[in-house]
Amino acid sequence: MEICRGRYSHLISLLLFLLFHSEATCRPPGRRPCKMQAFRIWDINQKTFYLRNNQLIAGYLQGSNTKLEEKIDMVTTDLHNVFLGIHGGKLCLSCVKSGDNIKLQLEEINITDLSKNKEQDKRFTFIRSEEGPTTSFESAACPGWFLCTALEADRPVSLTNKPEESLTVTKFYFQEDQ
Amino acid sequence: MENMKVLLGLLCFIAPLLSLETDECKEYPNEIILFSFVNEIDIRNCPLTTNEKHFTIIWYKNDSKTPISVEQSSRIHQQKERLWFVPVKMEDSGHYYCIARNSTHCFKTKVTVKVLENEPGLCYNTQAAFRQRLHIAGDGSLVCPYLDFFRDEKNQLPKVQWYKDCKPLPLDDKDFYGAKNKLLVRNVTEEHGGNYTCHVSYTFLGKQYPVTRVIEFVTIGEVKIDRPVIVSPRNETLEADPGSRIQLICNVTGQYSDIVYWKWNGSQIEEDDPFLVEDYQFVEHPSAKRKYMLITILNISVVQSHFYRYPFTCFVKNSNIIESAHVKLIYPVPDFKNYIIGTFVILTATIICCVFIYRIFKVDIVLWYRDTCSDFLPPKASDGKAYDAYILYPKTFGEGPSSDLDTFVFKLLPEVLEGQFGYKLFICGRDDYAGEDTIEVTNENVKKSRRLIIILMRDMGGFSWLSHSSEEQIAIYNALIREGIKVVLLELEKIQDYEKMPESIQFIKRKHGAICWSGDFKERPQCAKTRFWKNVRYHMPAPRQSPLSTHHLLTQDPVLDTKEKLRAETHLPLG
Numbered sequence: 001m002e003i004c005r006g007r008y009s010h011l012i013s014l015l016l017f018l019l020f021h022s023e024a025t026c027r028p029p030g031r032r033p034c035k036m037q038a039f040r041i042w043d044i045n046q047k048t049f050y051l052r053n054n055q056l057i058a059g060y061l062q063g064s065n066t067k068l069e070e071k072i073d074m075v076t077t078d079l080h081n082v083f084l085g086i087h088g089g090k091l092c093l094s095c096v097k098s099g100d101n102i103k104l105q106l107e108e109i110n111i112t113d114l115s116k117n118k119e120q121d122k123r124f125t126f127i128r129s130e131e132g133p134t135t136s137f138e139s140a141a142c143p144g145w146f147l148c149t150a151l152e153a154d155r156p157v158s159l160t161n162k163p164e165e166s167l168t169v170t171k172f173y174f175q176e177d178q
Numbered sequence: 179m180e181n182m183k184v185l186l187g188l189l190c191f192i193a194p195l196l197s198l199e200t201d202e203c204k205e206y207p208n209e210i211i212l213f214s215f216v217n218e219i220d221i222r223n224c225p226l227t228t229n230e231k232h233f234t235i236i237w238y239k240n241d242s243k244t245p246i247s248v249e250q251s252s253r254i255h256q257q258k259e260r261l262w263f264v265p266v267k268m269e270d271s272g273h274y275y276c277i278a279r280n281s282t283h284c285f286k287t288k289v290t291v292k293v294l295e296n297e298p299g300l301c302y303n304t305q306a307a308f309r310q311r312l313h314i315a316g317d318g319s320l321v322c323p324y325l326d327f328f329r330d331e332k333n334q335l336p337k338v339q340w341y342k343d344c345k346p347l348p349l350d351d352k353d354f355y356g357a358k359n360k361l362l363v364r365n366v367t368e369e370h371g372g373n374y375t376c377h378v379s380y381t382f383l384g385k386q387y388p389v390t391r392v393i394e395f396v397t398i399g400e401v402k403i404d405r406p407v408i409v410s411p412r413n414e415t416l417e418a419d420p421g422s423r424i425q426l427i428c429n430v431t432g433q434y435s436d437i438v439y440w441k442w443n444g445s446q447i448e449e450d451d452p453f454l455v456e457d458y459q460f461v462e463h464p465s466a467k468r469k470y471m472l473i474t475i476l477n478i479s480v481v482q483s484h485f486y487r488y489p490f491t492c493f494v495k496n497s498n499i500i501e502s503a504h505v506k507l508i509y510p511v512p513d514f515k516n517y518i519i520g521t522f523v524i525l526t527a528t529i530i531c532c533v534f535i536y537r538i539f540k541v542d543i544v545l546w547y548r549d550t551c552s553d554f555l556p557p558k559a560s561d562g563k564a565y566d567a568y569i570l571y572p573k574t575f576g577e578g579p580s581s582d583l584d585t586f587v588f589k590l591l592p593e594v595l596e597g598q599f600g601y602k603l604f605i606c607g608r609d610d611y612a613g614e615d616t617i618e619v620t621n622e623n624v625k626k627s628r629r630l631i632i633i634l635m636r637d638m639g640g641f642s643w644l645s646h647s648s649e650e651q652i653a654i655y656n657a658l659i660r661e662g663i664k665v666v667l668l669e670l671e672k673i674q675d676y677e678k679m680p681e682s683i684q685f686i687k688r689k690h691g692a693i694c695w696s697g698d699f700k701e702r703p704q705c706a707k708t709r710f711w712k713n714v715r716y717h718m719p720a721p722r723q724s725p726l727s728t729h730h731l732l733t734q735d736p737v738l739d740t741k742e743k744l745r746a747e748t749h750l751p752l753g
Contacts (some may be wrong), residue, residue, distance in 0.1 A: 035460075
């Protein structure tokens with residue numbers, strides 16, 4: 001969940017930009033327009049998202065703290081496939097495997113630069129599914145792993161492969177911000 | 179136990195010293211303010227997330243170097259990693275630091291505590307409210323936050339009492355149901371919105387303290403999902419030539435978030451499809467607010483033969499609705515409309531041509547028809563007429579042109595009409611008897627004739643013969659008025675000026691025209707195929723007998739003539 005802020009990340013992203021600019025942007029001329037929309041997200045236990053030490057935390061924000069609430073920026077690439085980000089799409093949620101560990105990560109990349117056709121962008125893809133008024137997000141790169149919050153407040157937002165277990169919440173209210 | 183206390187006290191003493199000695203702690207910013215109610219018990223976590231074990235958490239008040247006491251009897255104390263206020267006092271507002279430390283790392287963060295009193299007349303302070311949202315018409319829960327700190331020895335949550343706008347909320351009601359730290363709300367309505375408070379009591383060191391949380395319950399308007407409308411296509415067919423380039427346009431009126439896409443044969447259009455490319459144009463709807471015209475164009479660069487097998491379907495999808503409409507490509511069918519128009523044009527042109535041809539070749543056609551078809555037609559019933567035509571010609575008063583007239587009247591006319599075509603003519607001066615009363619003869623024989631042929635010449639004494647001769651007058655009168663006989667004018671010379679002609683002749687000329695003689699007056703066998711003779715024959719009635727039989731009849735003619743003449747003779751005395 002730590003934000004990847006490698007020393008050369010800017011250089012790399014510049015290089016990637018120069019190399020893949022024509023396809024990398026999700027708004028190539030005449031193609032499906034990149035529709036980034038802001039959504040308010042809160043889990044079924046009423047926890048909202050906020051950033052703490054560059055980590056996405058789910059908790060209860062009281063009074064004036066509400067201004068710290070993070071909204072999710074979403075770009076729909078396919079019917080159910082979406083990219084999720086925060087801070088105007090500048091930080092994107094991804095699923096990263098390191099060994100046996102599966103981790104939710106916030107990466108400094110512009111959501112509109114992600115492409116559904118690029119393998120390296122697959123970790124940013126989530127499969128959005130709806131069940132009644134609630135929505136779940138499964139990582140496309142890590143099948144079976146769902147975006148979740150802990151039952152306890154002020155814990156990092158993470159991924160779980162046991163969505164049925166009662167210790168985590170994988171159902172979110174997800175409403176377009178108006 | 180006593181030893182432990184000493185140890186803890188020692189630790190409390192050493193710790194600040196350690197913190198002073200070791201390098202600076204990395205401070206994390208923390209903007210979150212902790213709101214607490216005065217005289218309530220409050221327990222707070224250190225907001226530093228320490229996943230790794232072996233971190234020691236120590237709380238400090240303000241910039242004090244002295245850690246907060248771990249003595250439970252102390253009103254503010256640290257218990258495990260948490261900061262306890264038993265109870266909260268107004269003066270507790272301010273900054274606190276929590277420091278997390280292990281052998282190698284040190285982190286710290288500032289925690290701001292704001293102690294609140296209830297707003298006047300209320301059982302809460304809205305500054306401390308947690309905003310919680312539920313959709314109208316759905317079920318959901320409000321949660322009384324941060325109660326985990328008050329679990330009892332059996333890890334059970336304390337009993338929660340719920341209030342709405344400071345009035346106790348009847349639980350087990352049809353709308354509300356309390357369960358653990360949650361308030362289940364059934365079938366949320368707008369009226370459910372408001373300020374809720376949840377209360378628990380916590381007993382610490384034998385004393386009961388209250389805990390209150392304020393929840394601002396915001397009801398969210400029923401997720402009004404306007405059905406997107408597919409304006410086009412409308413489950414239609416489209417004629418397309420194989421191999422041609424076409425565009426299928428899917429025009430949807432809906433929300434910006436709606437997804438519009440084409441499918442063919444059950445699959446979406448791939449980005450690398452060689453023939454199918456989707457194109458998008460999303461524009462704000464000109465009339466509807468917050469609506470968009472979502473136009474997705476499917477460009478088919480080359481229409482393949484298998485494209486006719488399945489329809490192309492446009493889908494529009496939003497969070498819970500999916501709509502579709504299809505276009506089926508069909509092979510173009512011949513355009514019947516064009517065929518009909520073409521046929522009509524051709525037919526019209528043909529008719530116009532026919533009319534023109536008929537007008538030009540009318541005479542020939544009628545004559546040809548008479549020649550060929552008279553045999554097949556049933557013989558006409560007798561109309562009681564004895565002659566086909568009565569020939570009316572100017573009486574000659576001298577030599578010269580009159581000889582031409584005589585040649586024409588007595589030679590050429592009978593030779594062609596009688597000799598070649600079997601007509602029977604009455605020619606005054608040939609068929610009457612000398613001494614007969616001209617008026618009588620004319621009167622009788624015009625009546626017996628089917629046509630009246632008037633021969634006109636230019637210099638006939640100022641044409642006065644027609645107006646003066648009673649014979650002619652009777653003839654014309656009979657023909658025009660009494661019998662309705664058709665009159666045929668034959669000009670032996672071109673006559674420019676009809677002004678001097680009698681009114682009746684002018685009338686006939688206007689109505690039927692005149693046939694102008696074009697040949698000479700040499701007495702040689704006449705060619706009946708000249709236009710003049712054709713025109714004359716055209717104006718003559720259809721021959722009573724076929725021309726074939728004419729020759730046979732010709733021999734009998736004199737007999738008939740004589741019979742006729744005899745009859746005329748016998749009648750004479752009676753007249």
